[in-house]
Every structure is written in C-alpha cells, then in structure tokens.
Amino acid sequence: MNALVVGADRLGNIPGVLAEYGIAIQSHVSGRDRAHQRSAGNLPSGIGMVILFTDFLGHNVMRSYRDAAQREGVRVVCCRRSVCALKQALGASPDCSRCAGHLAQATARG
Secondary structure: EEEEEOOOOOOHHHHHEEEOOOEEEEEEOOOHHHHHHHHOOOOOOOEEEEEEEEEHHOOOOOOOOHHHHHHHHEEEEOOOOOOEEEHHHOOOOOOHHHHHHHHHHHHOOO
C-alpha cells in the first residue's frame, strides 16, 4: 500500500517501520509551506493511506488532508511522530493485513 505522509521535516526510522507493515511512502509533505495550509486539493493517485503526524501540523493542515482523504475514500491514520505511536496507530488500523495476522496468533494462544 502507498501512503502520503504529512508532517515532520525528517522521517528518520519511519520508512522502515512502515515497510514492516507493507506500506511504502509515495509522497511526504512537511506541512510547513503556506500552500499546504490552505487546501490539500486532491491526493496523489495511488494513495491508499494518509498518515498525519499531529505534533508537527496545525489544525487547518490536518483538516485539509483529512477532508481530502474522506472525499477520496482513503484511510487516515493520525499519531505523533514516533516509532511507538506509529506502530500503535497502525495496529489499530483494520486495513493492515499484518495486524490481522498478529490478532489471529494472539487469539490462538489466548
């Protein structure tokens, strides 16, 4: 699945974490540019998920990208920009096939 990542100047370990879940970053927007703060418009083609790093974005930027994702029927994941927060947010995502495998293993053990 391809993702649009919004927020943060540098991603650090985030691409590696996303790769563990079968997610590739197709596009990254820092959200600092004034054009990003007005309207997201349409999302890039081929996007299956929008990831918003809330600790690096203003409310208007978040709303703009969230609304664009809703218009196009794309899943939105919101979290802080940290590996732990991202893993937790992706673990709660029903679109993550890897998480379904973890859930099945946990149910079998329990």
